[in-house]
Amino acid sequence: MSQQAVNGVPCRGKVLTVDNMNPNVKRVEYAVRGPIVQRAVQIEKELREGVKKPFTEVIKANIGDAHAMGQKPITFLRQVLALCSYPELMEDNKFPEDAKKRAQRILGACGGHSIGAYSASQGIECIRQDVARYIEKRDGGIPSNPDNIYLSTGASDAIVTMLKLLVCGEGRDRTGVMISIPQYPLYSAALADLGAVQISYYLDEEKCWSLDVAELRRALNAARQHCNPRVLCIINPGNPTGQVQSRQCIEDVIRFAKEEHLFLMADEVYQDNVYAEGCKFHSFKKVLFEMGPEYSSTVEMASFHSTSKCYMGECGFRGGYMEVINMDPEVKTQLTKLVSVRLCPPVPGQALLDLVVNPPQPDEPSYATFMKERTAVLSALAEKARLTEQIFNAVPGITCNPVQGAMYTFPRITLPQKAIDKAKEEGKVPDMYYCMRLLEEEGICLVPGSGFGQREGTFHFRLVWLPASLLPPVHIQTSKSFNLMRFYVTTLYCLNPDD
Amino acid sequence: MSQQAVNGVPCRGKVLTVDNMNPNVKRVEYAVRGPIVQRAVQIEKELREGVKKPFTEVIKANIGDAHAMGQKPITFLRQVLALCSYPELMEDNKFPEDAKKRAQRILGACGGHSIGAYSASQGIECIRQDVARYIEKRDGGIPSNPDNIYLSTGASDAIVTMLKLLVCGEGRDRTGVMISIPQYPLYSAALADLGAVQISYYLDEEKCWSLDVAELRRALNAARQHCNPRVLCIINPGNPTGQVQSRQCIEDVIRFAKEEHLFLMADEVYQDNVYAEGCKFHSFKKVLFEMGPEYSSTVEMASFHSTSKCYMGECGFRGGYMEVINMDPEVKTQLTKLVSVRLCPPVPGQALLDLVVNPPQPDEPSYATFMKERTAVLSALAEKARLTEQIFNAVPGITCNPVQGAMYTFPRITLPQKAIDKAKEEGKVPDMYYCMRLLEEEGICLVPGSGFGQREGTFHFRLVWLPASLLPPVHIQTSKSFNLMRFYVTTLYCLNPDD
Structure with a gap:
């Protein structure tokens, strides 16, 4: 339509196209919400529509989004926000005085x-x-x-x-x-x-x-x-x-x-x-x-x-x-x-x-609950950090540095030439190939190391180790509950793509 | 300090100065929060500190900020926000079912x-x-x-x-x-x-x-x-x-x-x-x-x-x-x-x-209150729009177009050459001179027309006619309650700067 002449005036196509838009915007890349995450959203939709997959849910380990991954909000914070939103609640004796x-x-x-x-x-x-x-x-x-x-x-x-x-x-x-x-x-x-x-x-x-x-x-x-x-x-x-x-x-x-x-x-x-x-x-x-x-x-x-x-x-x-x-x-x-x-x-x-x-102070009524909730979150995170490192280092082909802080780990994957060639055949960066397979076959959504940058010839992925379904919040004795098998299978597949 | 030598190494001054910062940022101007508003904030501080002024409060008519100017939030909106912030309130029977x-x-x-x-x-x-x-x-x-x-x-x-x-x-x-x-x-x-x-x-x-x-x-x-x-x-x-x-x-x-x-x-x-x-x-x-x-x-x-x-x-x-x-x-x-x-x-x-x-629908419990509140706000705004136009056109030296919509009026002020010269003496754009006087003497904070652009040789100001203290929410019979005198005095002053 836009290429035809209308009233004798030839249409000139779109005013705004990828060829004449801001070139700096085109150069922008943001892997944390890039193609692999878009594919994960599609897969979730397919699962809802009843498509059969080797898994029943996608584990989104691509972004540090604590609440989306099962962490509960801190009561005191939300009480004060509710009071600010609807000050009529100031009369409500269910809210502690320090929150008010x-x-x-x-x-x-x-x-x-x-x-x-x-x-x-x-x-x-x-x-x-x-x-x-x-x-x-x-x-x-x-x-x-x-x-x-x-x-x-x-x-x-x-x-x-x-x-x-x-x-x-x-x-x-x-x-x-x-x-x-x-x-x-x-x-x-x-x-x-x-x-x-x-x-x-x-x-x-x-x-x-x-x-x-x-x-x-x-x-x-x-x-x-x-x-x-x-x-x-x-x-x-x-x-x-x-x-x-x-x-x-x-x-x-x-x-x-x-x-x-x-x-x-x-x-x-x-x-x-x-x-x-x-x-x-x-x-x-x-x-x-x-x-x-x-x-x-x-x-x-x-x-x-x-x-x-x-x-x-x-x-x-x-x-x-x-x-x-x-x-x-x-x-x-x-x-x-x-x-x-x-x-x-x-x-x-x-x-x-x-x-x-400016959190609750020791002499305020919300202090005990606040501290209990805060400590519980931070302890659970510390435990997950420890397990993440321990478990990854047990997977063949993966090496993982100590997880000292934040919410991420960036393990290295050793991919054999065969797997690298296979990725190239498919027109993919090798770590993208690995992460895509892991997503398609095991439903785990990671971001490939190439989205963050890595030394030439090395391959990594970033895993956000928050998801409850990846690392359940209960105390864990065996590495299996970390859905380790999912990593095993895909990693072995990548190691031996012709098997 | 930064110009001295430290340990024999001459300091090179700041890394970031106005001379080497992003030149585009320097060209940015935003009059709605510009120098006149900064002066208004200072004056408010002076009033709080007990400095005597010809007025007791600054009327901020510079920005379309309805709640700051006395408009009350719509109950339904805030109820839902409180429920979203603190879902424990879902159990509370003070909240209507449609909000929940x-x-x-x-x-x-x-x-x-x-x-x-x-x-x-x-x-x-x-x-x-x-x-x-x-x-x-x-x-x-x-x-x-x-x-x-x-x-x-x-x-x-x-x-x-x-x-x-x-x-x-x-x-x-x-x-x-x-x-x-x-x-x-x-x-x-x-x-x-x-x-x-x-x-x-x-x-x-x-x-x-x-x-x-x-x-x-x-x-x-x-x-x-x-x-x-x-x-x-x-x-x-x-x-x-x-x-x-x-x-x-x-x-x-x-x-x-x-x-x-x-x-x-x-x-x-x-x-x-x-x-x-x-x-x-x-x-x-x-x-x-x-x-x-x-x-x-x-x-x-x-x-x-x-x-x-x-x-x-x-x-x-x-x-x-x-x-x-x-x-x-x-x-x-x-x-x-x-x-x-x-x-x-x-x-x-x-x-x-x-x-x-997606506001409350006629068959929902919050509908009546919602509509009542919404109508009250919009009627009050309509009344203020009408009065603004009527009153401004009664002030000598000011002409004001019909206020058909939005929350603003942009009246024209006729400043005689004498006032324009006076402004130039003080190194000010004439409409800035007028607005600054109005602020200093009457405590009304407006934005000069030059902050929005105007035809060469014409002068305006933007007035946000929301403030309750400018135009009280009660039904008004006389133009005086619009603090008209404040405009009179300053306008006359500007018309005759030597008086």
């Missing part, structure tokens, strides 16, 4: 006492104060200024905004941004969208995915030939690799950032998700300040947190914040202006964040 | 039955189905496909995403986007951010801010000299001008878009806010389809709606959607990929949107 007090305080800070009003673009002031107090407490008293806190629509929003501020220049002067490989693909996607240059530095799989400053320097020096490196992004605890950085490593990174005149972005959304013995979360800010004024008064940094992970797992509310440190005041003015265009982050997400940074 | 049914349906569509789970990036499927049904009903049965619906973080998010898809090319090939003057500054801000070319077409103040195709053509032809015009943006009902477009005008615009091969963006967030007799909201989609297949199967369009305006005014929830029509399927795939990077719009906002498009 929190809701009243939040509503008092909202225009017209309603979470339906826009907030200040930077976020509600008293919530930013609570965030600053939380950071101070977390970091052993190092001061935090509420004016440096920007509430956001999940951490992703703040990360993209911060990157947007930093990108400038053309050709060899274009801003380069250092990101780890493997990485969380929000970063590569945002850089593609902004037309910035991605500088890849590799984490050391042999050393439990640790970060080595020599590798940072190698990547930086190579990049200086073709762009202007200005930013260093770190994810700690790591996504997709689940490692937790040592204090020493963080110090080295900060020293490197200062020497090389880089803006630091510290993605710390898994700060409560640390499980391995001997591991501890150290915030970049705390280490920065402990290194003395030579560092704490010069190194520019933004750090990010979210309501989506840790023990809350409230992804749907899109709550988050960033703290900026040593940011030029004029740039801050520009940042504040930029975020004002989108008016404000969702207010229910801001309210939720307030409860996370 | 809605909450259960929404939760059933959420991963793990929790609004804390991520949704599909395009939005929850059953909510997209409800949106499609709402559009079909609104447009007299013209079909709407849920696959063409994208839920969003307020309408702003969807508008920016759509513009981002459309922008490409360099130099004279750079995408040009036609926007009305006066405009809602989200558009100019987004275009600056994307580095697109803004093509201004002027609304006709003499004809009640109507849109004239001859002016569209003038603007388009002029722009073709220096860019590639591809997009035409329309706001109906108008922001900041409050006009409602006639069916004939919409037809003309659609014909123009087809002839000139432009992608249409119809911002229709005020679709329920139509007050003037003889005015009616016509959706661009309905008119497009009534023009026959020659148009309905070729003209590419996106239309936008939000939970922030109309009778709901739930700005803080950041709910919204866009419907795309005749979009190239490959571009749609790119759009879906692009929105997946941010994971999903806030789920509480999606839930709220579901209630807006």
Whole structure:
């Protein structure tokens, strides 16, 4: 139709086509919700329609979505949100007094006492104060200024905004941004969208995915030939690799950032998700300040947190914040202006964040239940982390680093040449071939390592080890209950594709 | 400090400064939350600290933020949100059955039955189905496909995403986007951010801010000299001008878009806010389809709606959607990929949107209260619209077009040369000078016309006529209760700055 002449006027086809759309958008890739996940959704539909499969449900181990995977919301958080949504419940004696007090305080800070009003673009002031107090407490008293806190629509929003501020220049002067490989693909996607240059530095799989400053320097020096490196992004605890950085490593990174005149972005959304013995979360800010004024008064940094992970797992509310440190005041003015265009982050997400940074205290009625629920979630996660590592290392062809933190593991799969050739025949990257088979034959949905980046010739997958059906929440004695057999079968198949 | 040498290494100043930040961000302006609003916030602080002023409160007439200005939330919406937040309330017999049914349906569509789970990036499927049904009903049965619906973080998010898809090319090939003057500054801000070319077409103040195709053509032809015009943006009902477009005008615009091969963006967030007799909201989609297949199967369009305006005014929830029509399927795939990077719009906002498009029905227990509340809000708005126009036209130096829709008026102020000179002395745009005086002396916070654009040599302001303290919700007999005197005094002052 669109190619025919209408009233003698030839139609020119679509105004907007893939050939004339924004080329940066075309370069964006986001594997966590990519083709394998789309196929998983189709398979779920087929199962509902009665199509016979070797399994009865798809286990979605592709995304860190705790509630979708059976984790229950924390009662206190949801009570306060219900009170904020429908303040008539303040009269209801089923709600504890501390929940009411929190809701009243939040509503008092909202225009017209309603979470339906826009907030200040930077976020509600008293919530930013609570965030600053939380950071101070977390970091052993190092001061935090509420004016440096920007509430956001999940951490992703703040990360993209911060990157947007930093990108400038053309050709060899274009801003380069250092990101780890493997990485969380929000970063590569945002850089593609902004037309910035991605500088890849590799984490050391042999050393439990640790970060080595020599590798940072190698990547930086190579990049200086073709762009202007200005930013260093770190994810700690790591996504997709689940490692937790040592204090020493963080110090080295900060020293490197200062020497090389880089803006630091510290993605710390898994700060409560640390499980391995001997591991501890150290915030970049705390280490920065402990290194003395030579560092704490010069190194520019933004750090990010979210309501989506840790023990809350409230992804749907899109709550988050960033703290900026040593940011030029004029740039801050520009940042504040930029975020004002989108008016404000969702207010229910801001309210939720307030409860996370200001949870029930020991003398409050909700404290006991809150702590019990929080501890139960974190213990279950720790147990799953332990089992994940143990079980994977029992599967032939798979090697798995210790799962120190976050909600992921990024095991390596050894695929023989035969399997690699088979994948190539089908026009697939070998790890995509493996993950697709695992999905089609066993109903387990993973994201192939190629979606996060990996060293040439190595193959991995990211597994989110949250799903209850993957690793039941009961205490487990045998590895079989981890649906290990599903991995066995597919892995063996891939090892011997002609059998 | 940062300029000194530390350990013999000279510091190079900040990594990120206004001189080396993203130049597009520097070009972004958003007057609705600009300097005048920042001053208003300061004044509020001064009042709280006991500073004496000629007024006791600041009346914020700068932003369409209904709840902040005293409008009460609709009970049904908030009941369902409370039930979704804290499903334990399902047992509570204080909640009507239809509210529980809605909450259960929404939760059933959420991963793990929790609004804390991520949704599909395009939005929850059953909510997209409800949106499609709402559009079909609104447009007299013209079909709407849920696959063409994208839920969003307020309408702003969807508008920016759509513009981002459309922008490409360099130099004279750079995408040009036609926007009305006066405009809602989200558009100019987004275009600056994307580095697109803004093509201004002027609304006709003499004809009640109507849109004239001859002016569209003038603007388009002029722009073709220096860019590639591809997009035409329309706001109906108008922001900041409050006009409602006639069916004939919409037809003309659609014909123009087809002839000139432009992608249409119809911002229709005020679709329920139509007050003037003889005015009616016509959706661009309905008119497009009534023009026959020659148009309905070729003209590419996106239309936008939000939970922030109309009778709901739930700005803080950041709910919204866009419907795309005749979009190239490959571009749609790119759009879906692009929105997946941010994971999903806030789920509480999606839930709220579901209630807006699927409100209580006549046979349901909440219907009577819902309708009563909805009607009360819309009648109060209609009355305020009428009074605003009537009262402004009684102030010397101010002329005000009929307020047909939305929540704004954009009156013209006649400033004598003396006042204009005085403004220049102070280094201010004359309408900014007027608004700043009105704020300092009377405590009324408006946005100057220059923040929206206006014809050279004319001066305006945008007034949001929602604030209860500006126009009390009681029935009003005298114009004085509209705080008219406050406008008188300042206007007279500006007319005679030497008095």
